[in-house]
Amino acid sequence: MKRETTMPSPQTVPIAARRRGRASGWVVLVIALVAMVGFSQAMELFWTRIDQHRFPWAYDRSGRPTLTGTWVGSLTTARGARRGLYLDLELEPLKFGGGSRGHRHGAFRRAQSDKLVGELLLCAGPYREQRLELHGNELADDASRFRLSFRVPEGTTPADGLTPSNLRGMWNGRDSLRVEADLYLRRGASAITDGADAETGAPQPGALHRAALAEFRATCHRLASTR
Template sequence: MAIGRPSRRRGGKLRLIVGMIGVLAIGFGLIYGSHWLLNPWVSLPGRPGLTGYWQGDVTVAPGDKRHLVLHLKGDPPSRCSNCPDIDGTAEVCGAGQHTEYDVWGDPLNFRGTRFALKIRPVRDGPGRYLNRLDGERDGDVLTVETGVTVVDADGVARSTTSSDRPSEPPLRLELRRATAADYRAAC
């Protein structure tokens, strides 16, 4: 009876397909699992790290206090070897200016308690813009230093850290852990 043979062949193909899917699942599990194991600054449920949502206030000029929200994400392990380990977005709002930023950078130590982030406004134009964010994380608090670049209406930019004028001390601010809802509602 030839009826039983094709089902064996189909059963063999099915086992092969299930086996290949299993090998791929184990491989991805090892890659992504080792990524989070080797990068303890990446937030996981029950283990908050550097990645996630943050919010706080920053005074960019005397009498000009604004609200800053920050969303940091750890890049997946499949990225290039020279790519930053962190990317994300930020928004600063207040004093009639709402600015969105692209954010990227790296933790400076294994646990991610120190970090350096570059920050670039999505749109150009006159206003006050934050420079890079250098900071430290202590649990659910980020202490950050930054500078401000002022862009005039004619496009001339001046930074609080430029060499052609006396350097002002960096701005210090504290950001506290927030939620995605806090981020969406901030501005």
């Protein structure tokens, strides 16, 4: 003779037991979240250490001089026009959690990807300052050679006059840069280059040294006094 068993209804389960079940569920969830956060932070540190080993020229913590930072100097065109330069170079932040199927993790930089971002300020005097956004990459493992490209920030009106589109630089591994810039002439909405023109037809040379924004402002004032 079979004996039927009946499952206890929720009403017959002791309230204390139900509360313990809910509490243990929350504990498991919290532990899982903490473990996920800890793992994510450990992986970020792992990829950052790899990046620092691959590109020590971009990390202050390497204990070596870096290409990143702020640089001040000037550029002189073939017709003798001088422009003050302020170059602020930063390392493009790692994109943790990126990447796509069939590719490496998003935190691993590709050799040809842009690693440098920042801004360039130019002046021909204390009241004529132009700002450009930049992106670029090193052309040598030690960043002794690099290239940069410039663009006018969105929502701003480009100033008329000579403007760099690209720049190639050489870094001595310490505190000085030698650069060559490709210039074009901005006139309203037009960007003009002429292969036969002395200023827009050939790269224009310049030099910079490691310095802060205050020295750039002083350079702009000096340019005005020598005009």
